[in-house]
Amino acid sequence: MKKVIIYLRTSSDRQLDNTSLSTQEDICRNYCRTEGFEVVECSVNEAVSAKETNEKRVIELLDFAKEMQGKFEVLVVYKLDRFARSQEQHHWLRGQLLKLSIVLRSASERIDETPSGKLVEGVMAAVNEYDNAIRRERSIIGVWKRISDGLWPKQPPTGYWRPKVPGVRLSLCEWDENCYQAIIDIFTFFNTGAYTQDQLAKLMAEKKLKDYKSVTLKFSKQYISKILKNPFYAGLMVNQEGNFVQGKHKPLITIATWEKTQDLLKSKSNNATHKRLYNHPDFTLRRFTKCSFCDKPFTGCWSSGNGGKYAHYYCANPKCERYCQTIPKKELEEKFCDYLKKIKPKEEFIVFFEKVFITRYEERIHEIKGDYLRKMDDIKELEKEQAWLIEKGQKGVIPDDLLEKQLKDLEQKITLSKFSLTDMHAEEVSIDSLLSYAYAFIRTADLVWYDSLSDARLKYQRLIFPDGVSFDGREFSNQRLALPFNLITDIAAKKSTVVRTRGLEPPTLAGYAPQAYAYTKFRHVRAVCLLYQTRTYFQNK
């Protein structure tokens, strides 16, 4: 009686073959009984994806056979395609087994060493190979076809899910109510330039968000990077030729936002507020506050005494007369808050500032709208042309290949125009919302700072005092106020004369070229706003 080992492998692809492991084993054992084989062992092997780990499967099988050499003569498998996917591989493996004096049998296909058996074996292996190739090709074509139709054929990325729609094979991805806001936040925060991907990962992980399946989302730095690079969130997909196509799903962010992110990722642009901050959560004023006697930054520390722990700030310069004269943390921070209140412009000044600002931005919005309408007209023209082409194509006036080429060109032009359109739209919207954020921040700077968490505090204080502040033991002073605060004071001071004729150029900045000045100014307002958004985020946390 020939000794036999049954070698089983579970299939990873359930759709292809539903035969369960026990059924496979039954069939193999039956086969052995009818053939008069003695089963020495039945080896069950875990599923591995057939396509990707072909080599691995074969090597595993050979290793197994070598290990068991001498204990058996026949290796019985359930089906040939379970361990060799191409004809060459099949023959090579069989040759290797024969060298070990082992013959191969399939329980569900007829193979043996007779000429007809060899023929069947060869044919079976060829059919398996062909079948695999066809299936692979079909699925690849299917994937690209769906992408060019604007449908996402793969698993939707975090922030989206795919509802089951009866009768529709590939339904549209929709926002995942549980976590789509997190994706928007990731882009918003990253674009402020104030967060590294690492910080974002930590921030998001802390929130312990869940997706629609109630699975807690894990945010690693790599994962954040993947999200930031994914054009799907801006409604785009990449087709087979590597070009963008418009997806049919509802985007979470604008194309302009996504592009800004890509620029930041490539460090093409950098935000004004992006600074390395000495981030100590307990001592936000450390390093930011300088000792006014020696101009060296304060440091902070915890000390114990009287049965408690106390936080202090102090000048750590041994040569300074104020060396180690500590100020309690609470006291210094309250004083700083008072100082913020003091430098905060009076309400009437803000109202005036607002008027001037809005006049300037209304002009800008007007300009944008003009450009916008012109661009819209361009797109309409292109679309008309497209419709005309399609109509001619349907009538058969234009040969198919030419039609296809021209339609492709048009499509590209339209996409490009739409890109710049969204850009303009984004600027228009942002001016409005940015302004309102900025005013809120300017009006309540002291309060905003006081109830912010340390991360946000560091950013606010840097924003208001770009060069930090000085403390003389009793009072704060500063070298430079940030532009929005400065402007308010300046404009208010000159309100009767200069402003009316020269708009927003206060005399202190008269040397600047007007455009450059307007640009700087806008960036500052923008920065204030983005930080304000951050604050809102922290509050909602």
Ligand SMILES: [Zn+2]
């Ligand atoms: Zn000092």
